[in-house]
Amino acid sequence: MNITLTVNGQTLTRDVAPYLLLADFLRDELRLTGTHVGCDTTQCGCCIIHLNEKAVKSCTMLAVQADGAQLTTIEGLARADGTLHPVQEAFRDHHGLQCGFCTPGMVMMGADIVRRLPGADEETIRHQLEGNICRCTGYQGIVEAIMDASSQAKAS
Amino acid sequence: MQAFTYHRPTDLTEVVKILADCEDPKLLAGGMTLLPTLKQRLAAPSDLIDLARIQNLHGICEDKSEIVIGAMTCHADVAASALVRAFCPALADLAGQIGDPAVRHRGTIGGSVANADPAADYPAAVLGLNAIIETNQRRIKADDFFTDLFETALEPGEIITALRFPRPHKAQYQKFRHPASGYAVVGVMVAQFAGATRLAITGAGPNAFRPAALEEALTRSFTAKALEGLQLDPDELLSDMHASAAYRAHVALVLAQRAVGLIA
Ligand SMILES: Cc1cc2nc3c(=O)[nH]c(=O)nc-3n(C[C@H](O)[C@H](O)[C@H](O)COP(=O)(O)OP(=O)(O)OC[C@H]3O[C@@H](n4cnc5c(N)ncnc54)[C@H](O)[C@@H]3O)c2cc1C
Ligand code: FES
Ligand code: FES
Numbered sequence: 001m002n003i004t005l006t007v008n009g010q011t012l013t014r015d016v017a018p019y020l021l022l023a024d025f026l027r028d029e030l031r032l033t034g035t036h037v038g039c040d041t042t043q044c045g046c047c048i049i050h051l052n053e054k055a056v057k058s059c060t061m062l063a064v065q066a067d068g069a070q071l072t073t074i075e076g077l078a079r080a081d082g083t084l085h086p087v088q089e090a091f092r093d094h095h096g097l098q099c100g101f102c103t104p105g106m107v108m109m110g111a112d113i114v115r116r117l118p119g120a121d122e123e124t125i126r127h128q129l130e131g132n133i134c135r136c137t138g139y140q141g142i143v144e145a146i147m148d149a150s151s152q153a154k155a156s
Numbered sequence: 157m158q159a160f161t162y163h164r165p166t167d168l169t170e171v172v173k174i175l176a177d178c179e180d181p182k183l184l185a186g187g188m189t190l191l192p193t194l195k196q197r198l199a200a201p202s203d204l205i206d207l208a209r210i211q212n213l214h215g216i217c218e219d220k221s222e223i224v225i226g227a228m229t230c231h232a233d234v235a236a237s238a239l240v241r242a243f244c245p246a247l248a249d250l251a252g253q254i255g256d257p258a259v260r261h262r263g264t265i266g267g268s269v270a271n272a273d274p275a276a277d278y279p280a281a282v283l284g285l286n287a288i289i290e291t292n293q294r295r296i297k298a299d300d301f302f303t304d305l306f307e308t309a310l311e312p313g314e315i316i317t318a319l320r321f322p323r324p325h326k327a328q329y330q331k332f333r334h335p336a337s338g339y340a341v342v343g344v345m346v347a348q349f350a351g352a353t354r355l356a357i358t359g360a361g362p363n364a365f366r367p368a369a370l371e372e373a374l375t376r377s378f379t380a381k382a383l384e385g386l387q388l389d390p391d392e393l394l395s396d397m398h399a400s401a402a403y404r405a406h407v408a409l410v411l412a413q414r415a416v417g418l419i420a
Contacts (some may be wrong), residue, residue, distance in 0.1 A: 021157075055258045062162070062191070067164075132256075
């Protein structure tokens with residue numbers, strides 16, 4: 001089936017099988033391997049991307065369901081001139097990652113949280129991260145990074 | 157995942173036709189339950205019928221004294237709806253406690269109610285708030301809808317189009333959330349209507365249910381104290397690796413008392 005969608009600002013058309021998962025489409029067809037597949041069972045959040053500006057788990061969507069949509073993956077979050085998104089910057093400042101496997105999903109979810117809930121407190125952010133799992137950091141740096149970006153968003 | 161034919165109709169007449177023409181079709185809403193089921197090969201439908209492009213299944217509106225939520229409305233939209241919050245804050249709170257934000261951006265009220273997972277949250281709202289389940293064929297009362305574990309009154313090929321909620325005087329939802337999955341180990345919706353109190357429990361039994369003794373006690377006296385000494389029969393409840401039936405019976409009563417305490 002032919003689908004046309006916009007990924008990180010670029011509109012493209014591809015012929016895909018109905019059962020192809022969106023995560024596999026991004027990684028295998030478009031070679032956008034920043035989107036990770038950690039569990040494939042909708043638990044870990046490593047595969048989170050933005051679909052029409054909302055965080056979704058791309059391992060639990062069919063590519064055909066994204067026909068006509070606007071997608072942003074971790075590769076498209078920074079500006080074209082290389083300026084990092086405030087959440088990416090904050091992850092660097094607060095040491096929000098160790099091995100980095102969960103990081104694309106954490107950053108994409110973080111950006112979604114900051115957009116929806118500027119100025120969110122720690123408890124809110126911890127609840128908002130219920131669908132993202134990190135095996136390394138113990139979450140402290142991740143939560144601090146998102147809190148920082150979130151308070152910046154409120155101030156601006 | 158096994159191969160299937162994908163359909164994307166734009167109106168219900170088309171859906172009904174595709175349903176009739178296909179060997180083993182399945183409706184696809186948010187896919188948050190169905191796609192994991194297909195990945196595990198617990199189901200292998202011949203055809204998937206995606207309801208996403210049917211415009212009149214989306215959205216929330218007020219109709220006289222009721223709020224009408226289209227079947228394809230996602231949990232995040234219900235949680236964020238000013239209309240729902242003004243009408244029944246407990247319903248918005250419940251929607252905001254389902255799964256995680258990414259799941260709430262895709263999962264729908266129609267899919268959740270049709271699926272009738274014993275641990276799902278919406279069944280407590282549908283039953284506790286005395287909602288009507290609208291389908292492409294008829295209107296079903298909440299009391300007649302949830303019949304058993306993953307079983308509902310829906311006929312094969314029947315499509316939920318909307319959920320219709322009357323306005324309660326006051327309502328509260330209390331949930332004991334499974335720390336890993338987010339689903340309700342037990343969830344209790346308490347709602348006050350003119351002359352009667354409704355109390356629905358999800359997570360504890362094979363399907364959401366209303367314990368008559370608890371409702372009668374609250375209708376007589378709407379206080380947390382009125383529930384003291386009452387018990388749910390553990391023989392009718394679920395036992396699994398997460399919680400025994402006796403534990404669920406106890407938690408349900410505690411949550412019911414908390415909900416009443418927050419309203420009274
Ligand atoms: C990680 C995770 C955590 C979750 N946590 C919770 C939780 O805490 N609480 C909770 O309640 N749920 C939870 N869920 C389930 C979630 O709410 C699902 O969205 C919901 O159960 C199914 O809705 P859906 O729109 O995704 O339906 P789908 O998965 O698309 O469909 C589910 C079933 O319903 C049928 N169906 C769909 N729409 C209709 C319709 N309009 N008419 C008739 N039949 C229809 C489908 O054919 C299918 O059999 C969780 C899911 C995940 C993945
Ligand atoms: S890979 Fe999608 S949630 Fe884990
Ligand atoms: S940094 Fe290693 S999984 Fe999160």
